[in-house]
Amino acid sequence: xxxxxxxxxxxxxxxxxxxxxxxxxxxxxxxxxxxxxxxxxxxxxxxxxxxxxxxxxxxxxxxxxxxxxxxxxxxxxxxxxxxxxxxxxxxxxxxxxxxxxxxxxxxxxxxxxxxxxxxxxxxxxxxxxxxxxxxxxxxxxxxxxxxxxxxxxxxxxxxxxxxxxxxxxxxxxxxxxxxxxxxxxxxxxxxxxxxxxxxxxxxxxxxxxxxxxxxxxxxxxxxxxxxxxxxxxxxxxxxxxxxxxxxxxxxxxxxxxxxxxxxxxxxxxxxxxxxxxxxxxxxxx
Amino acid sequence: xxxxxxxxxxxxxxxxxxxxxxxxxxxxxxxxxxxxxxxxxxxxxxxxxxxxxxxxxxxxxxxxxxxxxxxxxxxxxxxxxxxxxxxxxxxxxxxxxxxxxxxxxxxxxxxxxxxxxxxxxxxxxxxxxxxxxxxxxxxxxxxxxxxxxxxxxxxxxxxxxxxxxxxxxxxxxxxxxxxxxxxxxxxxxxxxxxxxxxxxxxxxxxxxxxxxxxxxxxxxxxxxxxxxxxxxxxxxxxxxxxxxxxxxxxxxxxxxxxxxxxxxxxxxxxxxxxxxxxxxxxxxxxxxxxxxxxxxxxxxxxxxxxxxxxxxxxxxxxxxxxxxxxxxxxxxxxxxxxxxxxxxxxxxxxxxxxxxxxxxxxxxxxxxxxxxxxxxxxxxxxxxxxxxxxxxxxxxxxxxxxxxxxxxxxxxxxxxxxxxxxxxxxxxxxxxxxxxxxxxxxxxxxxxxxxxxxxxxxxxxxxxxxxxxxxxxxxxxxxxxxxxxxxxxxxxxxxxxxxxxxxxxxxxxxxxxxxxxxxxxxxxxxxxxxxxxxxxxxxxxxxxxx
Numbered sequence: 160x161x162x163x164x165x166x167x168x169x170x171x172x173x174x175x176x177x178x179x180x181x182x183x184x185x186x187x188x189x190x191x192x193x194x195x196x197x198x199x200x201x202x203x204x205x206x207x208x209x210x211x212x213x214x215x216x217x218x219x220x221x222x223x224x225x226x227x228x229x230x231x232x233x234x235x236x237x238x239x240x241x242x243x244x245x246x247x248x249x250x251x252x253x254x255x256x257x258x259x260x261x262x263x264x265x266x267x268x269x270x271x272x273x274x275x276x277x278x279x280x281x282x283x284x285x286x287x288x289x290x291x292x293x294x295x296x297x298x299x300x301x302x303x304x305x306x307x308x309x310x311x312x313x314x315x316x317x318x319x320x321x322x323x324x325x326x327x328x329x330x331x332x333x334x335x336x337x338x339x340x341x342x343x344x345x346x347x348x349x350x351x352x353x354x355x356x357x358x359x360x361x362x363x364x365x366x367x368x369x370x371x372x373x374x375x376x377x378x379x380x381x382x383x384x385x386x387x388x389x390x391x392x393x394x395x396x397x398x399x400x401x402x403x404x405x406x407x408x409x410x411x412x413x414x415x416x417x418x419x420x421x422x423x424x425x426x427x428x429x430x431x432x433x434x435x436x437x438x439x440x441x442x443x444x
Numbered sequence: 445x446x447x448x449x450x451x452x453x454x455x456x457x458x459x460x461x462x463x464x465x466x467x468x469x470x471x472x473x474x475x476x477x478x479x480x481x482x483x484x485x486x487x488x489x490x491x492x493x494x495x496x497x498x499x500x501x502x503x504x505x506x507x508x509x510x511x512x513x514x515x516x517x518x519x520x521x522x523x524x525x526x527x528x529x530x531x532x533x534x535x536x537x538x539x540x541x542x543x544x545x546x547x548x549x550x551x552x553x554x555x556x557x558x559x560x561x562x563x564x565x566x567x568x569x570x571x572x573x574x575x576x577x578x579x580x581x582x583x584x585x586x587x588x589x590x591x592x593x594x595x596x597x598x599x600x601x602x603x604x605x606x607x608x609x610x611x612x613x614x615x616x617x618x619x620x621x622x623x624x625x626x627x628x629x630x631x632x633x634x635x636x637x638x639x640x641x642x643x644x645x646x647x648x649x650x651x652x653x654x655x656x657x658x659x660x661x662x663x664x665x666x667x668x669x670x671x672x673x674x675x676x677x678x679x680x681x682x683x684x685x686x687x688x689x690x691x692x693x694x695x696x697x698x699x700x701x702x703x704x705x706x707x708x709x710x711x712x713x714x715x716x717x718x719x720x721x722x723x724x725x726x727x728x729x730x731x732x733x734x735x736x737x738x739x740x741x742x743x744x745x746x747x748x749x750x751x752x753x754x755x756x757x758x759x760x761x762x763x764x765x766x767x768x769x770x771x772x773x774x775x776x777x778x779x780x781x782x783x784x785x786x787x788x789x790x791x792x793x794x795x796x797x798x799x800x801x802x803x804x805x806x807x808x809x810x811x812x813x814x815x816x817x818x819x820x821x822x823x824x825x826x827x828x829x830x831x832x833x834x835x836x837x838x839x840x841x842x843x844x845x846x847x848x849x850x851x852x853x854x855x856x857x858x859x860x861x862x863x864x865x866x867x868x869x870x871x872x873x874x875x876x877x878x879x880x881x882x883x884x885x886x887x888x889x890x891x892x893x894x895x896x897x898x899x900x901x902x903x904x905x906x907x908x909x910x911x912x913x914x915x916x917x918x919x920x921x922x923x924x925x926x927x928x929x930x931x932x933x934x935x936x937x938x939x940x941x942x943x944x945x946x947x948x949x950x951x952x953x954x955x956x957x958x959x960x961x962x963x964x965x966x967x968x969x970x971x972x973x974x975x976x977x978x979x980x981x982x983x984x985x986x987x988x989x990x
Contacts, residue, residue, distance in 0.1 A: 210847070210852075212771055212848060213773055215774040230844055230848055230851070231770075231774065389862060389863075404718075404720065404839065404840035404843060405840070407700050407840075408721055408723060
């Protein structure tokens with residue numbers, strides 16, 4: 160007797176035809192940002208640290224397409240280099256929290272009983288602390304920069320993935336294909352990781368993309384507060400913070416451009432996440 | 445689980461934002477784009493007021509640390525204190541001094557100063573000023589339990605005594621040329637002896653307050669928000685009788701909010717408005733920015749003698765790597781003047797013309813020269829060594845100077861790190877050696893309270909409280925000590941010139957630029973004299989309706 164492949168969750172028929180352009184633009188924009196981040200030294204027209212004190216807050220010019228900041232640094236170049244830290248932090252947080260969340264959620268959902276109760280209470284406790292607060296606490300304990308907040312946020316975001324995974328696994332384990340694997344003598348870890356896990360990955364992936372947006376905003380907020388990436392390193396949150404001073408002289412671009420970049424990346428990532436969610440459907444409906 | 449707050453509406457919002465960006469970009473270069481040093485005229489006096497005001501509202505960029513004169517050591521503290529508490533002498537707008545609560549001051553022997561106390565002066569509680577109040581007030585600076593920030597002004601004082609019903613004598617261990625002038629500032633503030641007893645530890649803070657003789661009486665201090673005053677009906681100086689019935693200081697730490705409040709007329713005026721907002725403020729038509737005499741120099745304090753900046757050659761190289769002309773444009777929107785000295789020209793006003801000129805013309809310039817600076821760094825063997833610049837989010841100039849200095853250091857082969865701390869932690873750098881650990885450079889806007897450069901030089905003697913980098917040069921200490929003991933003005937300033945040249949060669953602090961005193965008054969008010977003396981002179985009493 161052979162075991163049939165575990166059934167995948169049903170995909171919804173593509174019905175949001177009118178949102179496709181938004182999706183295409185979002186994916187295109189994210190690809191652009193990713194390329195800029197990877198090839199920053201080739202893409203940026205100037206060094207992000209090159210100071211020109213006699214050309215501060217210049218506004219767009221043929222040499223400086225997005226103008227210069229309060230130190231005469233090229234805003235476009237700083238945006239390009241800033242995309243590296245803007246993407247790196249959220250990617251690491253999302254990867255770490257997804258791995259931790261998947262493993263812990265899988266264990267809780269599969270084992271049930273006391274283990275489920277303990278892991279779920281741990282999730283509840285961690286969820287009681289806003290991620291930004293945990294990150295600020297981490298900075299207070301371990302110092303400013305990217306590492307401490309990223310570790311804190313990885314922990315803070317783990318329950319979002321963990322709870323979702325737990326719920327999905329708890330549903331999946333009662334399905335017939337799981338019973339069939341058990342009858343055939345497959346071990347519980349094998350069934351959980353090889354048969355059940357692939358079924359929950361799609362939905363978790365959708366949640367992960369949404370988390371990416373939140374983390375990006377929170378890490379930018381941390382830099383804005385002076386607790387994350389430190390000046391003079393190019394970082395979007397830092398740039399918004401530094402650009403504030405120019406507002407009193409009517410120069411909006413140094414603060415506005417990185418602000419818009421944060422908004423656009425978050426919107427694009429969530430657009431992709433929303434599409435994924437639509438494609439995969441609501442498993443609990 | 446978090447709700448997905450972004451949907452297709454968010455995309456529309458982003459597109460709208462992009463449109464705003466495009467429109468902003470089409471606006472072209474800003475008024476301060478590419479600004480170099482501007483020419484600006486200093487104003488001595490603004491037109492006299494023609495009427496009274498019901499209320500005068502004034503912006504403060506930070507809350508005063510204390511209204512206890514012993515701890516009033518910064519701009520916000522002193523500009524408030526000056527209107528409610530008065531000193532034995534008055535600091536005039538040209539940095540000269542004249543009688544205040546003392547009608548007369550004499551120097552009968554080299555080691556003594558005698559002050560005749562003004563009669564019929566009332567404190568805000570209705571009691572009358574006497575010599576005992578003066579003795580009690582001045583002696584607080586000598587009390588270790590108080591820990592006065594102004595102790596160094598009294599370092600040579602051996603006694604402060606009442607020598608007759610209306611006379612107080614200060615005796616010094618050796619002649620002290622700047623003690624008398626110091627009493628025109630916070631060191632010379634007088635409050636009633638009974639008030640110190642009454643308020644105890646709460647004296648000068650938001651819970652206690654003060655009870656002085658100034659033209660405005662403190663009514664309420666809402667911590668973090670505002671300080672409210674009423675004019676004092678029994679104020680002794682009828683020439684300075686306040687034109688405003690109420691005076692309110694509003695604490696606005698955010699420069700953008702502060703500038704908007706000034707433009708809208710919500711706040712009538714303010715000192716030290718951000719330089720980069722001057723163009724916008726003047727263009728608003730809501731009032732006018734005035735420039736006046738200042739005694740401040742913006743500089744970088746070298747705080748770590750153990751680091752690479754402990755070497756004078758490295759300090760020289762770092763100064764040469766900083767584009768100070770560019771810094772004037774970027775940090776102060778052009779409203780400043782590049783300098784090679786740690787003292788402003790205004791504090792040399794009592795010197796003869798030749799000394800005044802020599803004090804600046806005979807200094808070594810350190811021109812912006814990256815190549816030469818990098819060569820020095822290489823020769824001194826400090827390439828790749830790290831320096832930490834500590835700054836605080838306290839305005840455009842702080843951010844620009846810190847980052848420009850870091851970039852300059854990197855450009856000549858040093859490694860620079862910027863450490864951004866809270867404004868409170870920044871303030872602690874100036875009082876707590878522990879707070880300075882790990883810091884090599886601190887940006888400061890250091891003003892002098894008297895019209896004599898010795899106030900600056902004296903703090904850089906070995907062992908002085910404010911000698912943050914433990915600068916030690918026996919030749920410098922010798923000439924400064926001699927100058928402090930020289931009562932003759934010309935002879936003292938000749939020695940000051942020597943001290944100025946030593947500092948110019950040794951660079952214990954790196955001089956950057958001088959800024960004028962900046963004052964904004966809206967078009968409903970007039971009367972204030974734009975000068976650094978607003979830190980010790982009851983300037984708000986001068987302001988009335990236009």
